Amino acid sequence: xxxxxxxxxxPVAASDLLPTVRNMKAEGYxxxxxxxxxxxxxxxxxxxxxxxxxxxxxxxxxxxxxxxxSVTGEYWGAFIYENEMxxxxxxxxxxxxxxxxxxxxxxxxxxxxxxxx
Amino acid sequence: MATFRIGKxxxxxxxxxxxxxxxxxxxxxxxxxxxxxxxxxxxxxxxxGICAKKCPANxxxxxxxxxxxxxxxxxxxxxNCCVEACPKTCLIMENQYTEPGPxxxxxxxxxxxxxxxxxxxxxxxxxxxxxxxxxxxxECIYCGLCSKNCPCDALTVDRKEKVWxxxxxxxxxxxxCVEKCPxxxxxxxxxxxxxxxxxKKAEKPKEAEYSCPEDEAGLRCKISDCIYCGLCGKACPVEALTIDRKEKVWxxxKEACVTCEACVSQCPKDCLExx
Amino acid sequence: xxxxxxxxxxxxHPVLPEPVHLDLVLEDEVVVEAIPSIGxxxxxxxxxxxxxxxTEMVYVIERICGICxxxxxxxxxxSVEGAMDVEIPERAEYxxxxxxxxxxxxSHMLWLGLLADxxxxxxxxxHCWKLRETILDIFEKTTGGRVIFSVCKVGGLRKDIDNETLxxxxxxxxxxxxxxxxxxxxxxxxxxxxxxxCGVGVLSKQDAIDLSATGPVARGSGLVQDxxxxxxGVYHKLNFEPVVxxxxxxYARCKxxxxxxxxxxxxIEQAVSQIPDGPIDVPVKGNVKGEFAxxxxxxxxxxxxxxxxxxxxxxxxxxxxxxxxxxxxxxxxMLQGCDLADVPILILTIDPCISCTER
Numbered sequence: 166x167x168x169x170x171x172x173x174x175x176p177v178a179a180s181d182l183l184p185t186v187r188n189m190k191a192e193g194y195x196x197x198x199x200x201x202x203x204x205x206x207x208x209x210x211x212x213x214x215x216x217x218x219x220x221x222x223x224x225x226x227x228x229x230x231x232x233x234x235s236v237t238g239e240y241w242g243a244f245i246y247e248n249e250m251x252x253x254x255x256x257x258x259x260x261x262x263x264x265x266x267x268x269x270x271x272x273x274x275x276x277x278x279x280x281x282x
Numbered sequence: 283m284a285t286f287r288i289g290k291x292x293x294x295x296x297x298x299x300x301x302x303x304x305x306x307x308x309x310x311x312x313x314x315x316x317x318x319x320x321x322x323x324x325x326x327x328x329x330x331g332i333c334a335k336k337c338p339a340n341x342x343x344x345x346x347x348x349x350x351x352x353x354x355x356x357x358x359x360x361x362n363c364c365v366e367a368c369p370k371t372c373l374i375m376e377n378q379y380t381e382p383g384p385x386x387x388x389x390x391x392x393x394x395x396x397x398x399x400x401x402x403x404x405x406x407x408x409x410x411x412x413x414x415x416x417x418x419x420x421e422c423i424y425c426g427l428c429s430k431n432c433p434c435d436a437l438t439v440d441r442k443e444k445v446w447x448x449x450x451x452x453x454x455x456x457x458x459c460v461e462k463c464p465x466x467x468x469x470x471x472x473x474x475x476x477x478x479x480x481x482k483k484a485e486k487p488k489e490a491e492y493s494c495p496e497d498e499a500g501l502r503c504k505i506s507d508c509i510y511c512g513l514c515g516k517a518c519p520v521e522a523l524t525i526d527r528k529e530k531v532w533x534x535x536k537e538a539c540v541t542c543e544a545c546v547s548q549c550p551k552d553c554l555e556x557x
Numbered sequence: 558x559x560x561x562x563x564x565x566x567x568x569x570h571p572v573l574p575e576p577v578h579l580d581l582v583l584e585d586e587v588v589v590e591a592i593p594s595i596g597x598x599x600x601x602x603x604x605x606x607x608x609x610x611x612t613e614m615v616y617v618i619e620r621i622c623g624i625c626x627x628x629x630x631x632x633x634x635x636s637v638e639g640a641m642d643v644e645i646p647e648r649a650e651y652x653x654x655x656x657x658x659x660x661x662x663x664s665h666m667l668w669l670g671l672l673a674d675x676x677x678x679x680x681x682x683x684h685c686w687k688l689r690e691t692i693l694d695i696f697e698k699t700t701g702g703r704v705i706f707s708v709c710k711v712g713g714l715r716k717d718i719d720n721e722t723l724x725x726x727x728x729x730x731x732x733x734x735x736x737x738x739x740x741x742x743x744x745x746x747x748x749x750x751x752x753x754x755c756g757v758g759v760l761s762k763q764d765a766i767d768l769s770a771t772g773p774v775a776r777g778s779g780l781v782q783d784x785x786x787x788x789x790g791v792y793h794k795l796n797f798e799p800v801v802x803x804x805x806x807x808y809a810r811c812k813x814x815x816x817x818x819x820x821x822x823x824x825i826e827q828a829v830s831q832i833p834d835g836p837i838d839v840p841v842k843g844n845v846k847g848e849f850a851x852x853x854x855x856x857x858x859x860x861x862x863x864x865x866x867x868x869x870x871x872x873x874x875x876x877x878x879x880x881x882x883x884x885x886x887x888x889x890x891m892l893q894g895c896d897l898a899d900v901p902i903l904i905l906t907i908d909p910c911i912s913c914t915e916r
Contacts, residue, residue, distance in 0.1 A: 169788050170639065172849060195782075196769045197852075198861050198878040211876075213850065213861065218787040220852060242768045242886030252596075263592075270596035278604055284746040291739050292680050301687045313694075315701035315716070338613040361616050361707045362715070375701075 174211070174222040182212075182225055183234050189214055190239045194221070199236075199246035201254045203279050207231070208256055230257075237262040245269075253278040316377035317360035322351055326372035327393045330454035332434070333364035333373060346454075349395065355380045355387040369456045414470070415453050415460075417446050421467035425513065428459035428468060464511035464551070493532060500536045501545070504553035508532050514545035514554060559584045564897070568597050572675050572901035575911035579904075583897060591892040593885055599915040606875040611637055611845055611866075612711055614875065621877065622913040623704045624667060627660045628855040629877070629913075630709035635789045636864040637711045637872075639849030643841055647791075649713040651832040654790040655723070656699075656706065658821040658828070662730075663692040664856035665814045665821075666737070668908050669744065672811065675905045676753040684740055691733055695726055713838025723829045730822045741815045754808035758891040758903040761805055770887035772858020772880050773817070774907050777810035779803045784854035795827045807906045814908075817856075844868050855880055857908045879913035 177185055197213035197220070207228040214221045227233060235258050236243045248269035250256045255276035258264075267275075274280075295301075303310065312318065329351065331344040341357035342364060344350070365373045380387065417428075424444055429437035436452035437459060438445065460468045491506040510530055515523040522538035523545065524531065546554045562583045568576030576597040582590040602621060606614055618633040619626045631653050638645060670685035693703045699718050700706035708716045718726075744750055760770065765778040775782045776799060783799035785792040800816035802809035845866030852859050858880030867873035884907040891903055 169851065172639075174848075193766070195766055197859075197883070198876070200863060200874075200876040200878070202865060202874040204873075211850075211863065213863075215852075218782075218784065220850060222850065240767070240769065242883070245882060245885060265594070269594065270599050272596075272599075277601065285748050287743045287747040288678075288681055288684070288740075291684055291743075295684070301690070313698045313701070315699065316697055317701040317707070338609065338616045359616060359620075359705070359707075360702070362701075363613075363616075366715075377701075 169220065172222070173220065174224050177223045177225055179225050179227050179231060179233060182223070183236065183239075185223060186212070186236045186239050189221075192216070196236070196240035196243055199243060199250065201250045201256055203254065208254060210250070210256070212236070227256075232257040232259050234259060235261040252276070255279050312377040314377060317362060318376045318378040319355065319360070319380045320353060320358060320364065321374045321376045322391055323372040323374065324351075324391055324393050326370045327351060327391075328370055328396070328456060329393050330369065330456040332367050332369060332454060332456065335434075336363045336367040338363060349393045350390050351393055352388060352390040355389060357386075369458055414450060415448050415455060416469055417448070418467040418469070419446060421465045422446055423465055425464060427462045427464060427511070427513070431458050431462045462511075464509055464513060466509075493534070499557055501534050501539050501541060501554065501556050503532050503534070504551075504555075505532060507551045507553040509551055511551075514549055518545055561589070566900060570901070572905060573909075573911075574671075575909070577904075577909060577911045579892075579900075581892070581897070581900065586897050588892050588895050588897060588900065591889050593889060595885075595911060595914060597915075598912065602916045603875050603877060606872040608871070610870045611872050612841075612870075614872070615709060615711065616707065618875075618877065619705055619707065619709070621879070621916050622910055624664045624910065625660060625855045625857065625860075625913070626705050627656050627709070628853055628860065630706070631657060631789065632851055632853040632855075632860055632862040632877070633864070633875070634709045634711050635853070636849050636851040636862040636875075637845060638841075639851060640845050640847040640864050640866050641711075641841065641843070642847070643712055643839060645713045645839060646836045647833050648717075648835040649837045650789070650791050651828055652714055652718060652837065653709070654792065654795075655718075655726075655825055655828050655832075656708065657790065658824045659692055659695060659726075661856045662818060662821045662825075663689050663696075664908075665818045666692065668814060668856075668905075669740070669811075669818075672744075672902070672905055673750075675902050676750070678750065681740065681743055688733060688736055688740070691729060695729065698722070699726075710838065712841035713836075715838070717837050720832070720834075723832065727826050727829050730825060734819065734822055737818060741818065744811055744815060751808065753899075753902060754811055755806060757807045757899050758895055758906065759805045760887055760891050764890055765805075765887065768886040768890055769883050770858075771883045772855070772908075773810050773813040774858065774884050774887055776801045777813045778805040782859075784852050784859045788853055789851060791828065791831075792824075794831065795824055797824055797827075807902060810906045844870060845872055857881060857910060857913075858883060877916050879910065879916070881907065881910045881914045884909075885914070 194214040194216045197215050200211050202209040206226060210225045212223040233256060235247055237247065241262060244261060244263040247258045247261050248265045251258050252267055252270040252272060253276065329344055329346050329349055331346065334342040334344045338361060339357050339359045341354045343352040362375055365375050424439055424441045424446060426439040426441060429439045434452045434454055436449045438447040455470050457470055460470060493503040493505050510525055510527045510532060512525040512527065515525045522535045524533040541556045543556055546556065564581045564583055566579040566581050567573055568578045578594045580592040581588050602617055605617055609617060615630055615633055619630040621629045666685050666689035670682045673681035673685060696706065697703050699722065700708045700716060708714050760778045762779045765775045765780045771782065779801060781799055781801055797820060800813050800820060802812050846868050848865040850863040852861050860880055861878040863876035864872055865874040888904065888907050892900065895903055
């Protein structure tokens with residue numbers, strides 16, 4: 166049971182994200198976290214899941230202007246991470262079930278972790 | 283029904299001494315490892331500024347020109363990094379906290395000039411600036427040990443091109459390289475060079491002394507010339523050599539040694555030979 | 558349907574040591590809906606990796622939280638070590654485990670005190686914290702700090718504990734065990750305590766899975782979810798079973814934490830009896846290139862660390878996701894249908910650490 170050193174990161178196209186997440190939910194995976202990284206081609210979004218203490222990650226790479234489908238329909242708890250990504254990086258999330266509209270974090274300037282100028 | 287289950291504990295506490303100390307009348311007991319505040323032994327400090335570079339909280343400022351060492355007490359996070367980084371071990375972690383107070387305390391220490399430097403100063407005129415690292419290129423063997431030991435990556439040594447360069451902005455004159463140089467051709471401040479040479483001359487007339495009887499076969503070292511630089515140990519393919527610079531020990535495990543002579547060519551003092 | 562009222566709860570409230578805000582939608586005295594908002598103290602520490610070298614960053618990460626400081630340092634170091642493919646010596650793994658279990662012990666004692674404080678049982682609160690002081694003294698003796706230890710570094714540890722001190726710690730804990738037992742009996746059996754905890758804020762097992770609850774919250778709902786079974790440390794060499802309760806209410810969560818207090822003491826005893834001699838660190842040189850994600854079971858639940866190197870002395874991304882972050886959706890679910898008077902206790906039973914959440 167000590168396999169945490171094996172890292173599974175599967176690349177997924179943005180359009181396939183929702184069906185993949187739906188399958189994982191049906192298989193009994195728990196959602197762990199979502200985080201974004203600013204890379205040269207836009208954003209890298211890492212979705213982490215857990216089943217029986219094993220970690221599985223999905224990676225979606227999108228250009229900066231593209232929208233991402235919200236996974237709150239499957240995992241409602243993801244609203245925290247999605248609002249966070251929206252407020253700090255300016256990633257556009259659509260169909261978020263609990264959308265704070267940019268007021269989840271009280272930021273002094275918009276998208277502080279991805280400055281526009 | 284279980285009510286007032288805590289009664290026993292409360293009653294016992296009632297007749298016991300208080301669990302707290304009467305602060306500030308009763309002083310606190312400090313543990314040996316307690317990270318309280320940083321202190322400095324001024325006379326050993328060489329104002330190199332490595333501590334300021336390593337400080338993750340930027341609490342330390344070192345002014346090389348004014349020879350001051352400044353710490354912002356409230357900025358310091360007691361991580362012990364500077365104590366570990368100091369090449370002269372002149373920083374100490376004291377186990378008492380700084381006194382509480384209404385103001386942010388900034389402590390500045392004036393570092394006295396080292397006594398040795400005073401007489402040299404007159405002679406240094408016309409030579410290299412005081413404290414600047416120089417290399418006697420006639421003696422230099424471009425072994426690169428100095429650059430490997432430099433804590434600030436200020437030295438560039440190219441063996442093939444026979445280049446030895448010091449970045450004077452990066453160099454903090456800590457002396458780490460001077461100690462490591464197998465040829466003793468590095469010096470801090472122009473005046474030190476002749477002194478080092480004089481030392482060398484004084485050493486030469488010594489009688490030759492070997493690590494083992496002259497007729498014993500295998501690798502031997504002319505101990506009287508050995509500077510315990512350890513280059514031979516690094517070159518040895520079978521790890522048969524033990525060198526301790528501090529204790530002045532040079533030892534060969536003759537059973538392990540395959541007499542390949544790899545070390546002989548490495549020795550900067552030509553004091554190794556295989557019989 | 559009664560008249561709906563919205564009551565703002567927090568960010569400043571006597572039960573909350575840290576700021577979180579909840580809009581409670583009430584129907585008479587019953588909470589129908591709760592909308593959380595955080596972000597009052599967001600510090601952006603994750604962004605700081607771009608300015609601090611990866612070796613220095615550990616001091617920043619440790620300061621995410623004052624309770625699980627050691628765990629954060631460990632998680633960060635483990636993720637960077639994973640990305641650089643560094644194996645740390647066995648003794649260091651053992652010592653990290655021992656310090657981490659001591660942290661769990663002190664965190665749970667602190668929480669038990671806070672819970673007693675939340676239902677206004679102040680002598681219980683004071684006695685819990687009095688015992689916690691003994692553990693803080695152990696920390697000061699072994700690391701030099703009561704709260705921030707600064708012992709973890711990338712590649713191992715900066716300080717060793719000699720075997721004699723380790724035995725002393727075990728003896729101290731054996732003495733402490735009896736005193737802790739007296740207090741935890743109060744939590745488990747006292748009627749006034751049970752009246753406030755039993756049946757309050759039930760979270761079903763299915764909800765715990767769907768809402769990704771973690772730590773004692775998940776285990777209190779019957780979910781076997783303990784990252785010590787598969788994570789860094791030497792837990793695979795120690796003999797233990799996760800503490801799981803079926804109730805799903807505040808009482809079950811309290812019982813899980815009480816069980817873990819004794820489990821931690823037991824784990825420390827086992828680790829001390831097995832600890833090998835040897836070095837405590839390995840030299841680490843060069844830049845971070847790869848990426849690595851590590852999960853670590855902290856007192857509050859699993860924390861997630863993700864390090865991504867940029868082949869320089871600075872990391873490209875450091876992600877820390879703390880347990881409270883995962884438990885907030887579960888909290889929102891628990892609050893639905895509870896009495897207004899129970900809200901403070903319910904918030905407390907997830908052991909919220911808002912500073913962690915807002916790295």
